[in-house]
Amino acid sequence: MSQLATVAKPRRNSELLLLVLALGVGVMANALVNLNLGRTFDNDFYIQTAVLTVLSLAMHVSLRFRAQYADPVILPVVVALNGIGLAVIHRLDIVTGDNAGPRQWLWTTLAVAVAVTVIWMLKDHRILRRYTYISLVLSVALLLMPLVPGITAGDVNGATVWIKLGPFTFQPGEIAKITLAIFFAGYLSSNRDLILLAGKKIGPLQLPRAKDLAPMIVAWMASVGVLVFQHDLGTSILFFGLFMVMIYVATSRVSWILIGLVLMAVGGTAAYKIFPHVARRIDVWIHALEPAYIDAPYGSGQVVQGLFGMANGGLTGTGLGQGSPQGVPLANSDMIVASIGEELGLVGLFAIVCLYALLVARGFRASLGTRDAFGKLLAVGLSFAVALQCFVIIGGVTRLIPLTGLTTPFLAAGGSSLLSNWIIVALILKISDAARRPINVSDGPNSERQREVSAV
């Protein structure tokens, strides 16, 4: 495994500077919302500003103590995204009378608290490798939860992916994304030599043995299962993509990709033929702008309203608070990208996509730099999952691909998504810390940690 030369500097002060800028973005967005909608700065504004500042600093301080060498760009990027999300949700609350803003900053608080806990409690990401098979069991359990009578929240917007937790609803599939990535990383890093060496060779293709195909079959079944029983095309694509990229990175074999694509094509075609809701999704996507599809229930009304909103925004947008994004159904969750596109314009949306690309790039950078196969696989899997999730939802909203109900990481209103994405960020930060830490650091506050790791 090749090593990359990394500069052995903690860069925590750079992070603090960037963090101030990132907080500025979120707070000023929120201020604009208040000004443009003709409000005085209400309690929501001060609470959000305070909450966001305290949470960012809590993460920053935790990193100073527990992951000194973590990548300095990741946290500011995420704080900027989360801040913009809060501002846009607050903006929509003002016109719709909804109460999503306070819910969102409560969930942000919880999510950051969990992320801080991960930073403090998880001494090294390699510890997670111990829980490879527990993660598999956990993933299956999480995925089955929405189907269990009693705790299921039933069919919400055509998908059965929610459970009830007292007054809250939760999407266990969001957490399953992480546990599945841990399982794949653990399994593949342990068995990659076997998978690589065994098996027949046909021409340039090294075919895997049937027993090595088992995890791939598991992933395929999980994906298809989600699609069939939970009607959730987006998550299905996400899981399968996650697994594909991880097995490819583990083996560097194109043959796996080909097998995966064949399985995906077979599964996809069968789903299209057998399940009317899948065929309907495709139909609605192709004929989106036809009036018959716009007005139909489960038709293209949502995506088309989103397109109209984005077109109204044009290059520079109407300005926060000046458009009418509330005309789009689910404007603060599934369609938040359309709301941002309308009010911040093509320029604003490009900036948002750049932030995601930057986040994913830093995740890949951590993967390249870290020294252990498990860390590499986990970082690449989680980073790619973020990229794929952005692609599926933003591509769906802009009608590049059929719209499926995935959340836009850190922006969309929704607790489960915030929680899982902040955990992902905490994990990537930990891996980047390992990647950038000089090998021979023996003293300082982390020496104890070094010993413990070697004992693993």
Next chain:
Amino acid sequence: MNQAIRNSWIVAITLFALLFGSISYVQFFAADALNKNPNNNRQLIANFCSNRGPILVSGHPIAESVATDNDCKYQRKYNDPYLYAGLTGFYSLGNGQYGLEEAMKEDLAGTSNDALFERIAQTFTGAKPQGRSVELTIDDSIQKLAYSMIPDGVAGSIVVMNPKTGAIIAMASKPSYDTNLMASHDSSVVAKAYDELVQTPSINLFGSPAFTQTYAPGSVFKLVDTAAALESGKYNKDSVLANPAELAFPGINYALPNYRYGQCYSQTTATFKFALENSCNTPFASIALDLGQDAITKQAEKFGFNDSSVKIPMGVETSRFPGSTGVLDPPSLAQSAIGQLNVTATPLQIAMMTAAIANDGKQMKPNLVQTVRSPDLKTVSSLTPEVLRQSTTPAIAQQIKDWMVSVVDNGIASGAAVPGVKVAGKTGTAEVANNLNNAWFTGFAPADDPQVVVSIVMPNVDVATGALLTSPNASKLFKAVLKK
């Protein structure tokens, strides 16, 4: 492994590149098409609540946007709703947009493409976005006079226009409605008013029946026959026409009778002058049968029939000769030639035809909009008289004019006379069901130098009422306009 990670990174970056592409497509390349998509009501909602320009008549706003203190920042207010409902129409969210509010919506909202600089200027000067004002050719006092002449319960229309410019001076009709109810921000008020509107017969949401409703024109159509006859060369001003009491058709049990209220029965031959003065039917039916359907159609089209392209700027309902029927049999052609059966016309069409005769055969494009002004009162566009077509030769127009003068001086339109002014006119009485008629008058004054055309239709009235509501009212309107 790192090579595979780099390859995966390329895949991830490709996904982001695709997103940049699709965002650019939606927000830049396809943005215009999406904004104009008929299913897109965003512009509609924005306009509904924005400070749209006023519609002005004689310097006073008949429609204006008034600031409110709720989220929908401006309320459209109509200052004389019943008088102008047929012209302004209304701009509602759920029940459509009609009339000038629809036809001039881009100017009124300030969103037309050529208003780009105004919008940019408003952005930089901090001025609140405001639409352009639209000043009409209508004269407030004439409009009020015309409206007052239509009795409640009669679905009449009156058009007053300038034959030399095509400017419409008044266009009134009844019944009317309260456009303020239709512009309410309270959708339940609008829905209730709308339900009443669509159930009221003779109310046309697209605008005043004066340009949206067609009627059988009756004897007014004889002006077309006359022009066709003179144009054909077969007839001249001294031609002697057969004037039998009835025109019989071989093989069928139908005969076309002469008009029973004039002097037609006193003689069996007639000159054009006599036939027009007394509005005899059989001479004109005979001319149509002699010249054939095509010649009449051609002349009718030269006067503007069968033309669906006229906009004032609202689209004008097409007047037709012959209606949907292709080839007319002789009895049908004979009846159509005297303005019954297969011929229909809007009051505006009759006014346009009359204006062509008044204006030496040149038909001017009718229009309601005098000036469009930007918020800083700069003139964006103003009415330039435009010749629509040459309807007939100046000589023939002059000849018909002379005969129309004698229709008022000596004939059955004498009620339209104005002391000291030479008035040209023609009446019409088209029979509809139950012994009721569409009573028409069309004419202009002064005949030597025509300043004003008046066309009146009073549908579904008895003969006496019709006579009372048409020519005498035209006389009053001539007086009122010429006094100015």
